[in-house]
Amino acid sequence: MTQLRVLLAQRLRRDWLQLTLWIAGTVGLAFAGYGGVADTYGTEQDRIGTLAAVMANPVILLFRGLPSGADESALLVFLLLPWLAVMGSFMSTFLAVRHTRGDEEIGRLELVDATPAGRWAPTVATLVHGTLAALALGILVAASFLAGGAATEGALLVGASVAAVTLVFLAVGMLSAQLMRTSRGANSLAVWILIATFVLRGIGNAMGTPSDDLTRMESSWLTWASPFGWGENTRAFDENQWWPLLPCLAAFVVLMAAAFALQAVRDVGGGIVPERAGRAAARGALSSTTVLVSRLSAPSTVGWMVGGLLTGALSTTLGKVLDQVAGENPTIADVLRSLAASGDLEQAVVVVFFTMVGLFAACAAVQTVARARQEEAHGTAEAVLATPVQRVRWLANFLVVGFIAILLTCAAAVGGAALGATGDDAGPELLRAAVVAAAGQVVAASVFLVLTALVFAVAPHLTIPLGWTLVSVAIVLGLFGPLFDFPDALVNLSPFAVTPQIDGDGVDLRGLWWLVLAVAAGGAASLVLMRRRELAPEG
Amino acid sequence: MAAVIHTQGLVKRYGKVRALDGLDLDVEAGQIHGFLGPNGAGKTTTIRVLLGLARATSGEATVFGADPWRDAVAIHRRVAYIPGDVSIWPNLSGGEAIDLLARLRGAKRHDRGYTAEKERLMEAFQFDPRKKGRAYSKGNRQKVALIAALAVPAELYLFDEPTSGLDPLMEVMFRREIARVKAAGATVLLSSHILSEVERLCDRVSIIRAGRIVESGTLADLRHLTRTEVSFEGTDASAAAVIAGAHDVVAEDGRVSFTLDSDQVAAALPELALLQVVGLRVNPPSLEELFLRHYGDDLAALEGNGR
Ligand SMILES: Nc1ncnc2c1ncn2[C@@H]1O[C@H](COP(=O)(O)OP(=O)(O)O)[C@@H](O)[C@H]1O
Ligand SMILES: [Mg+2]
Numbered sequence: 023m024t025q026l027r028v029l030l031a032q033r034l035r036r037d038w039l040q041l042t043l044w045i046a047g048t049v050g051l052a053f054a055g056y057g058g059v060a061d062t063y064g065t066e067q068d069r070i071g072t073l074a075a076v077m078a079n080p081v082i083l084l085f086r087g088l089p090s091g092a093d094e095s096a097l098l099v100f101l102l103l104p105w106l107a108v109m110g111s112f113m114s115t116f117l118a119v120r121h122t123r124g125d126e127e128i129g130r131l132e133l134v135d136a137t138p139a140g141r142w143a144p145t146v147a148t149l150v151h152g153t154l155a156a157l158a159l160g161i162l163v164a165a166s167f168l169a170g171g172a173a174t175e176g177a178l179l180v181g182a183s184v185a186a187v188t189l190v191f192l193a194v195g196m197l198s199a200q201l202m203r204t205s206r207g208a209n210s211l212a213v214w215i216l217i218a219t220f221v222l223r224g225i226g227n228a229m230g231t232p233s234d235d236l237t238r239m240e241s242s243w244l245t246w247a248s249p250f251g252w253g254e255n256t257r258a259f260d261e262n263q264w265w266p267l268l269p270c271l272a273a274f275v276v277l278m279a280a281a282f283a284l285q286a287v288r289d290v291g292g293g294i295v296p297e298r299a300g301r302a303a304a305r306g307a308l309s310s311t312t313v314l315v316s317r318l319s320a321p322s323t324v325g326w327m328v329g330g331l332l333t334g335a336l337s338t339t340l341g342k343v344l345d346q347v348a349g350e351n352p353t354i355a356d357v358l359r360s361l362a363a364s365g366d367l368e369q370a371v372v373v374v375f376f377t378m379v380g381l382f383a384a385c386a387a388v389q390t391v392a393r394a395r396q397e398e399a400h401g402t403a404e405a406v407l408a409t410p411v412q413r414v415r416w417l418a419n420f421l422v423v424g425f426i427a428i429l430l431t432c433a434a435a436v437g438g439a440a441l442g443a444t445g446d447d448a449g450p451e452l453l454r455a456a457v458v459a460a461a462g463q464v465v466a467a468s469v470f471l472v473l474t475a476l477v478f479a480v481a482p483h484l485t486i487p488l489g490w491t492l493v494s495v496a497i498v499l500g501l502f503g504p505l506f507d508f509p510d511a512l513v514n515l516s517p518f519a520v521t522p523q524i525d526g527d528g529v530d531l532r533g534l535w536w537l538v539l540a541v542a543a544g545g546a547a548s549l550v551l552m553r554r555r556e557l558a559p560e561g
Numbered sequence: 562m563a564a565v566i567h568t569q570g571l572v573k574r575y576g577k578v579r580a581l582d583g584l585d586l587d588v589e590a591g592q593i594h595g596f597l598g599p600n601g602a603g604k605t606t607t608i609r610v611l612l613g614l615a616r617a618t619s620g621e622a623t624v625f626g627a628d629p630w631r632d633a634v635a636i637h638r639r640v641a642y643i644p645g646d647v648s649i650w651p652n653l654s655g656g657e658a659i660d661l662l663a664r665l666r667g668a669k670r671h672d673r674g675y676t677a678e679k680e681r682l683m684e685a686f687q688f689d690p691r692k693k694g695r696a697y698s699k700g701n702r703q704k705v706a707l708i709a710a711l712a713v714p715a716e717l718y719l720f721d722e723p724t725s726g727l728d729p730l731m732e733v734m735f736r737r738e739i740a741r742v743k744a745a746g747a748t749v750l751l752s753s754h755i756l757s758e759v760e761r762l763c764d765r766v767s768i769i770r771a772g773r774i775v776e777s778g779t780l781a782d783l784r785h786l787t788r789t790e791v792s793f794e795g796t797d798a799s800a801a802a803v804i805a806g807a808h809d810v811v812a813e814d815g816r817v818s819f820t821l822d823s824d825q826v827a828a829a830l831p832e833l834a835l836l837q838v839v840g841l842r843v844n845p846p847s848l849e850e851l852f853l854r855h856y857g858d859d860l861a862a863l864e865g866n867g868r
Contacts, residue, residue, distance in 0.1 A: 127651075127695060129699075203695065203696075204651060204695050206651070206652075298693075299654075299691045299692065299693075300653070300654025300655075300656070300657065300691050300692065300693045301654050301656060301657055301691070302654070302656040302690045302691050303656045303657070303660055303676075303690070304653075304656065304657040304659075304660035304661055304664075306670045306671075308657060308660065308661050308664075309660075309661065309664035309665070309670060310664075310665075311665070314650075314661060317653075318650070318652070400648050401644065401646060401647070401648035402648055402649060402650055404614060404644055405642075405644060405647070405648075405649075405662060405706065406662075406665060407614060407633075408612050408614065408637060408640070408642040408644070409637055409662065409665035409666045410634045410635075410637040410638045410665070410666070410667070411634070411637075411665055412633075412634055413633075556614060556615045556616045557609070557614040557615065
């Protein structure tokens with residue numbers, strides 16, 4: 023018992039900042055959403071109109087929740103619940119893998135296993151730790167709804183739903199950590215499950231049966247195959263059903279049991295899914311740090327490119343559908359225009375989606391620089407920098423590869439947009455908007471590249487947390503700011519919000535030159551500072 | 562002979578910790594120089610400063626006459642390094658990691674000589690290059706660094722506890738490789754906390770304690786400073802008191818033991834014969850003893866805490 027307490031305390035100490043940020047971000051989104059919905063969809067008529075429009079549009083249902091009536095709080099749940107649950111789920115999968123397979127892979131777990139704490143204690147401690155985090159998240163989400171003035175039972179149910187889905191993904195993370203030999207493998211397996219079940223639920227809702235007044239949807243069976251679907255079917259502030267949380271708890275228990283069962287039958291350090299053998303000798307190309315960095319970054323970059331491609335394709339296909347929706351609902355049209363600042367509606371949709379692309383590109387960039395920090399903390403940077411490789415050049419490699427990752431992500435999105443626009447009369451116009459938006463997003467994403475590099479040069483230990491925090495803040499400001507009516511000055515702090523856009527026949531450059539200046543100055547500063555910095559291994 | 566490594570008054574602070582506290586170290590060309598000290602004494606920090614990976618707080622350090630912080634790249638062209646805690650890339654195979662590091666150090670892609678040398682070393686160290694980095698144990702990661710360091714010739718080898726994690730058979734192989742690079746005229750700085758290893762391999766030793774060198778010299782010099790331990794069966798300590806030059810005479814556990822200055826051992830043998838001692842043991846001075854002279858008070862403190 024004392025061992026468990028020690029291990030739990032160690033986990034809380036290691037995670038508290040990260041978890042606080044993560045939970046605060048999620049709860050902040052819920053809280054900001056409350057005011058936003060009241061402003062944008064003030065009257066019941068607005069809300070009924072919006073829901074009716076949404077029903078006709080499968081793609082919106084893919085990204086939002088389950089329509090459950092025109093109540094103000096219910097509408098907010100429709101808009102936000104899936105995203106709150108996704109944030110919680112990411113939090114708990116990463117948490118689960120970090121403290122189990124992550125520790126095991128680097129051999130830290132072996133130390134603990136050999137103590138009286140034994141084989142089970144670390145896993146149990148992680149389970150308790152993750153459960154506490156999920157409960158804290160659920161309680162705070164409920165509190166944020168209550169603080170906004172929502173009905174008590176509904177607020178509690180939203181919190182419970184978020185916590186329940188978060189718990190399911192805690193178990194998913196624990197199970198993948200048992201299956202895969204590496205934390206990377208385990209994280210990707212869990213994230214793929216997360217994305218797949220999220221999409222499944224959206225498709226299930228889109229295939230559902232709308233009510234006669236077009237304000238509610240009955241999910242089809244597909245939705246019931248997904249934890250996110252269970253969470254949504256509680257219909258908080260509408261029917262307030264608690265029973266759909268039962269399958270969540272059942273899944274949590276079953277997956278957890280499976281994880282413990284697998285742990286019982288495998289060796290420490292072993293996995294269930296076997297590893298492939300590698301090459302005996304390196305290819306000729308693997309002879310410079312540039313190639314090394316590209317090789318290390320390639321898999322994640324491909325992931326972001328796929329995201330870019332899909333988003334790009336959606337951006338041009340969706341326009342048509344939305345045009346129709348907006349014809350019926352001026353509020354949605356307003357929201358889209360406020361995000362896009364100008365241009366016609368179809369182009370506005372392209373711009374909105376390319377903000378998402380810019381976000382992916384920024385993530386690709388931050389991940390590349392974060393890898394430099396991982397190399398340094400892990401010790402492989404030391405091996406490389408003890409050979410005739412200059413520190414500054416080494417960092418420059420990461421900057422160049424990160425920039426290429428940005429270019430590739432945005433290019434994939436333009437490719438997707440071109441695919442989506444084929445056969446559309448307005449195709450060439452849309453594509454032009456896409457190219458302008460993509461070019462702007464390249465610059466915006468580069469700001470995050472150099473900012474993260476700057477953090478790396480000045481405060482290496484903060485690279486990873488701070489880099490991702492910067493992106494998250496910019497996302498919230500840029501994507502949700504206009505929706506929830508944040509002040510302009512605040513929204514425009516986000517590089518994504520000030521990129522060039524099509525303006526009639528010309529292009530409105532907006533903040534382009536500021537962004538370019540920031541990129542150039544930040545890039546140069548990070549390299550200069552790197553020259554003066556010594557290696558900072560972990561510890 | 563020219564100094565390959567020279568430091569004077571080298572200080573490295575990490576916050577309040579003085580990892581190096583006025584370190585004076587000289588390593589001359591062609592030496593196999595043992596760098597001996599327990600964990601936390603500052604061995605790794607010294608090597609990091611010598612490689613320009615860490616920046617000295619004050620004091621002077623040169624490698625091949627150059628400043629390691631400013632001329633790191635030029636120095637690295639002539640140096641091979643094995644870190645104390647080797648880590649390799651999780652998604653590269655061991656063979657790929659070796660090739661990459663060797664190429665960064667200047668091996669050409671299709672250099673037959675390099676390939677042959679690498680094959681020889683992989684054979685000698687029984688290394689399987691096909692596994693992915695994350696699947697290797699500590700010993701195998703160590704081998705990656707060893708093979709990459711030894712497969713490309715260097716003028717100076719910096720080894721930070723290179724055999725921790727190797728099994729005894731591999732240690733023998735490692736010693737052979739050290740003999741080979743010595744024969745080729747290279748200089749080696751070998752940090753270790755294993756006394757026997759240093760005693761076997763090195764012709765000079767520096768002992769580091771809390772960031773300072775407390776003793777430095779050839780093994781013969783250092784032995785001279787120490788006493789030989791002699792003991793025989795018996796219970797009467799006064800028997801040994803007659804022997805000229807005997808110190809610290811004690812009778813314990815059925816044996817009488819005392820120490821002699823190492824150059825007086827031969828002179829004492831006739832007297833021991835006269836005493837007709839049984840079960841005579843003569844232990845030559847070991848580095849261990851020397852080491853304990855400098856760390857004896859730490860040991861005493863530790864034992865004190867243990868009680
Ligand atoms: N990066 C660092 N940050 C803070 N303290 C350090 C760092 N590296 C080493 N130290 C401290 O410096 C001292 C010497 O460490 P080190 O050179 O690693 O010793 P050795 O290699 O002889 O075991 C230790 O007290 C260690 O805690
Ligand atoms: Mg060390």
